[in-house]
Amino acid sequence: MEFVDVLAARKSVRSYSDRDVPDDAVSFILEAANSAPSAGDLQAYEIVVVRDKSVKAKLARAALGQWFIAEAPVDLVFLANPERSRWRYGSRGERLYCIQDATIAATFAMLAATSLGLGTCWVGAFDDRAVLEAIEAESPLIPVAIISVGYPAEEPRTTPRRDIRELASLDKLGNPYPYKPVEPKLRRPAEILI
Ligand SMILES: Cc1cc2nc3c(=O)[nH]c(=O)nc-3n(C[C@H](O)[C@H](O)[C@H](O)COP(=O)(O)O)c2cc1C
Known part of the structure; x- marks a missing residue:
């Protein structure tokens, strides 16, 4: 994997x-x-x-x-x-x-x-x-x-997460980090770094 x-x-x-x-x-x-x-x-x-x-x-x-x-x-x-x-x-x-x-x-x-x-x-x-x-x-x-x-005997449920814009700051706490979601097709690390 x-x-x-x-x-x-x-x-x-x-x-x-x-x-x-x-x-x-x-x-x-x-x-x-x-x-x-x-x-x-x-x-x-x-x-x-x-x-x-x-x-x-x-x-x-x-x-x-x-x-x-x-x-x-x-x-x-x-x-x-x-x-x-x-x-x-x-x-x-x-x-x-x-x-x-x-x-x-x-x-x-x-x-x-x-x-x-x-x-x-x-x-x-x-x-x-x-x-x-x-x-x-x-x-x-x-x-x-x-x-x-x-070995799982259940399909685990997907749990919610905080919004990254709410949990991450830039330079100072509370200063919004300009987060942009990674496009699904770019999710392979090698491609992100190219
Ligand atoms: C510090 C910590 C304590 C946890 N304690 C329990 C627990 O006692 N029982 C349980 O069923 N799950 C426990 N969990 C699992 C969380 O409930 C679970 O990670 C969270 O709901 C997110 O779901 P996910 O793991 O499926 O992403 C714990 C997780 C962490 C990190």
């Missing part, structure tokens, strides 16, 4: 078929996460790959009963690791960079999964302590996201 197609295909999937996700696919997804940028290249995060049914059920409960987490063949739990970032960056690393590192890695993982035809959903609504307990991890690790991964 071309990058633009991956972006267009990624939509939150909350229903999964029984078809398993092969280990090779998980490796591919982990390699993508591992290639993400991170502050000082410290990669201040941990990833727990969850396949065990009872652990998935605990995660679903920790996520306030979002049962598609248990239905998905694989869940990836991304944890920020403040200590990994703190030794070099102090409180900024502890408070901000480790969360950003984990978030970017999780995003790379989602897009890699999408490129394989898999469905994903970013889950952020959960009880931190219950997530840590489910995967036998401890504070100061901070659960940032549970990414459910599996």
Whole structure:
């Protein structure tokens, strides 16, 4: 899949078929996460790959009963690791960079999964302590996201977005950016840059 197609295909999937996700696919997804940028290249995060049914059920409960987490063949739990970032960056690393590192890695993982035809959903609504307990991890690790991964059993709906003219500014906040939509036939990056 071309990058633009991956972006267009990624939509939150909350229903999964029984078809398993092969280990090779998980490796591919982990390699993508591992290639993400991170502050000082410290990669201040941990990833727990969850396949065990009872652990998935605990995660679903920790996520306030979002049962598609248990239905998905694989869940990836991304944890920020403040200590990994703190030794070099102090409180900024502890408070901000480790969360950003984990978030970017999780995003790379989602897009890699999408490129394989898999469905994903970013889950952020959960009880931190219950997530840590489910995967036998401890504070100061901070659960940032549970990414459910599996073959879609639903056609994900298209969700609305803010108008770019409303969210982007030029030079100063609130100064409208003169956004013009890219013509559909120019959407291939090589053609945009020519
Ligand atoms: C930080 C964050 C937290 C989210 N938490 C949840 C969640 O707990 N449960 C859920 O079903 N979706 C969750 N989502 C998915 C969003 O609902 C979804 O991305 C949004 O509605 C846009 O839809 P799309 O992903 O299909 O483009 C979360 C997404 C993000 C980025």
